[in-house]
Amino acid sequence: MAGRDRDPDRGKVVSTVLARRLGGELLRMREACGMRQPHAAEVLAASVSKVAKMERGGVPMRDPDIRALCHLYGETDEVVIERLLALARTDRERRKAQGWWNQYPQLPAMVEYVALEDIATSIRTWQLAFIPGLLQTPDYARAVAVGAGSWEDPSDIEPFVEARLARQARLRSERPLGLWAVIHEGVLRQLVGGRDVMRQQLGHLLELAVLNTVKIQVVPFLAGANPGMIGAFSIVSFSEPAALDVVHMDVPSSTLWLESEEDAARHGRTFDRIARVGLAERNAIALIETIRKEL
Incomplete structure (x- = not known):
């Protein structure tokens, strides 16, 4: 279903479709290799709640974090990684837009x-x-x-x-x-x-x-x-x-x-x-x- 969130920086409603798709793919990768959210949080030096938000598409994701998670989950295919990075870049641009x-x-x-x-x-x-x-x-x-x-x-x-x-x-x-x-x-x-x-x-x-x-x-x-x-x-x-x-x-x-x-x-x-x-x-x-x- 459609999802929306509120940008904390501007207080405006934004789309989370792309972020949810990105988070969902990372979630599937994590579960496929049998890891839990605390493992991801440790690698990112972040809280478990932040990892949960990332997987739900609630927050924008940085390229280094995506690469770190892919490395943790054993994903080495650059085509797959670049696709995730492209999703993240598009999502960040959409969030910045003064729509x-x-x-x-x-x-x-x-x-x-x-x-x-x-x-x-x-x-x-x-x-x-x-x-x-x-x-x-x-x-x-x-x-x-x-x-x-x-x-x-x-x-x-x-x-x-x-x-x-x-x-x-x-x-x-x-x-x-x-x-x-x-x-x-x-x-x-x-x-x-x-x-x-x-x-x-x-x-x-x-x-x-x-x-x-x-x-x-x-x-x-x-x-x-x-x-x-x-x-x-x-x-x-x-x-x-x-x-x-x-x-x-x-x-x-x-x-x-x-x-x-x-x-x-x-x-x-x-x-x-x-x-x-x-x-x-x-x-x-x-x-x-x-x-x-x-x-």
């Missing part, structure tokens, strides 16, 4: 995902129900929020819309986020907010599709049964060669993170199969234009 998303305490479920999105280099997303957040117009985002009917305080909807728009800045920034979005045709025909809102939203998709970093495909109704019917998901990727992808899924009761190499690879294969049954980019654009004209 704009911390301006929105009303949106705790979004904080962790956006924190990762901000340091990601690319995202692959498959959507069955709505336009991906990075591609939504303000009116569409607002209509989605109103339609969900799950807001205890309606005044929180505007911060939600503002956050959606702030996220989109990455698509045109100096370090642009690569986005590959595969969308079901039903999403394009669902009148979220009414005809005018949808016409504007589809026009926005056409505008973004010309960006070199944005790729949009559509799975048409004619594709019939397809691998994407299992549900929507996003795969977040990072620049470090050793950093594993993270899979993000929203379920009714919570936000689900899949952090293992196996899960990332399985969803990557599923995404590729979905993309293969989707229309080629030029044909997807033509379909979006047709639907927009119909409105």
